[in-house]
Amino acid sequence: KNEVEQSPQNLTAQEGEFITINCSYSVGISALHWLQQHPGGGIVSLFMLSSGKKKHGRLIATINIQEKHSSLHITASHPRDSAVYICAVGAAGNKLTFGGGTRVLVKP
Amino acid sequence: KAGVTQTPRYLIKTRGQQVTLSCSPISGHRSVSWYQQTPGQGLQFLFEYFSETQRNKGNFPGRFSGRQFSNSRSEMNVSTLELGDSALYLCASSFGSNRYNEQFFGPGTRLTVL
Numbered sequence: 059k060n061e062v063e064q065s066p067q068n069l070t071a072q073e074g075e076f077i078t079i080n081c082s083y084s085v086g087i088s089a090l091h092w093l094q095q096h097p098g099g100g101i102v103s104l105f106m107l108s109s110g111k112k113k114h115g116r117l118i119a120t121i122n123i124q125e126k127h128s129s130l131h132i133t134a135s136h137p138r139d140s141a142v143y144i145c146a147v148g149a150a151g152n153k154l155t156f157g158g159g160t161r162v163l164v165k166p
Numbered sequence: 167k168a169g170v171t172q173t174p175r176y177l178i179k180t181r182g183q184q185v186t187l188s189c190s191p192i193s194g195h196r197s198v199s200w201y202q203q204t205p206g207q208g209l210q211f212l213f214e215y216f217s218e219t220q221r222n223k224g225n226f227p228g229r230f231s232g233r234q235f236s237n238s239r240s241e242m243n244v245s246t247l248e249l250g251d252s253a254l255y256l257c258a259s260s261f262g263s264n265r266y267n268e269q270f271f272g273p274g275t276r277l278t279v280l
Contacts, residue, residue: 089266099203099254101271108266144209151263152199153222156209 061085064145064157071164077132079160081145084126091154092119092130093144101144104130135164168193170259170272178278184245187275191238191259197221198240199269200232203254212255215240216263244277252279 063082071077081090092104105112105119107128112119116135121128132139145157171190179185191198199222200212211224215234232242238259244251256274260267 091269093271099256099274099276101256101258101274103268103270106266106268146209151216151222152197152214152258152260152267152269153211153224154199154201154209154269155211158208 060158061155062145062147062157064160066160067158068161069163071135071162073136073164073166075135075164077135077139077162077164079130079143079145079162081128081130081157082126083147085147085149085155087147087149089148090121090128091146091148092128093146095142095144095159132162137164137166140164170257170270172257172272172275174275175273176276178280179247180280181247181249183247184243185247185277186241186243187255187277189240189242189257189259189272191240192270195259195261195270196238197260197263197267198234198238199258199260200240200242201256201258202226203256203274204252209256212242214263221263247279249279251277253277
């Protein structure tokens with residue numbers, strides 16, 4: 059079993075729909091990161107959180123430390139949100155362990 | 167501030183050769199981490215350098231090595247290249263090396279081994 063599991067692996071949504079991506083982890087962590095990767099490879103850090111909830115624009119990330127679970131929500135999705143979203147957990151220093159990613163396609 | 171830069175962006179090598187990749191962190195950042203991304207294994211941590219010292223190492227063979235210079239720039243080296251080393255190599259910089267640092271990723275170096 060992988061230390062970090064994401065679901066779903068693929069997701070297709072219509073523009074305007076609410077999207078949820080889930081991440082479960084099995085190890086003790088200090089922080090959880092949500093990353094976005096567009097075609098071509100560039101990775102952007104969306105959130106880093108160790109408790110509670112964070113919001114940035116149409117993106118919301120939550121984490122439940124007791125249940126070892128985090129969710130990334132995209133409200134009012136747009137075609138430019140199409141990307142791979144990756145959950146990563148940090149324990150020792152800056153060493154990150156990654157989930158397999160969720161490929162999101164938002165159709166106009 | 168300029169972002170993280172990586173050179174070269176693309177590289178083609180043959181089996182048995184060695185390769186050196188370079189990463190320049192954001193000004194003021196002292197930690198550089200290296201990651202390998204392949205279609206089969208996804209993203210995997212290679213190593214982290216902070217103030218010229220290796221702080222963490224992933225599960226990669228000794229053919230993979232790195233170093234960091236006094237200006238925080240980092241290089242990674244892969245010797246005796248294998249076909250399976252074909253991957254996107256990403257570096258990320260952060261200000262510190264404690265447990266709560268946001269990491270800023272470079273555009274990556276795409277290595278193809280023939």
